[in-house]
Amino acid sequence: MNQLCDADKLLLADLALTQKYAKELVQSELMEIELGLREAENDRVKKLNDLLMVLHKTGY
Template structure:
């Protein structure tokens, strides 16, 4: 199984930010957790919520 390199992950993150998809990705993840479609620990949910706030404040 091939894994993404750190550079690949950074490029993907940059694309998500530059194309304004980052907020949508985080919102989608939170919705799936809320609907019970994905499991997540409380610390991940908090980090996702914090990230969403940052994305809103910075215009992403």
């Protein structure tokens, strides 16, 4: 399976931000964790919540 290079990852992140999908992606991930559809460490959940707050405050 092919891996994304760092440049591709940055481009994808930029698209998610500029198209205003970043907040939706984070919210979706948190919902899946809450519903038990996806497992995550507490540290990841905290980081996702922090990221969601940053996205909200910055208008993304």
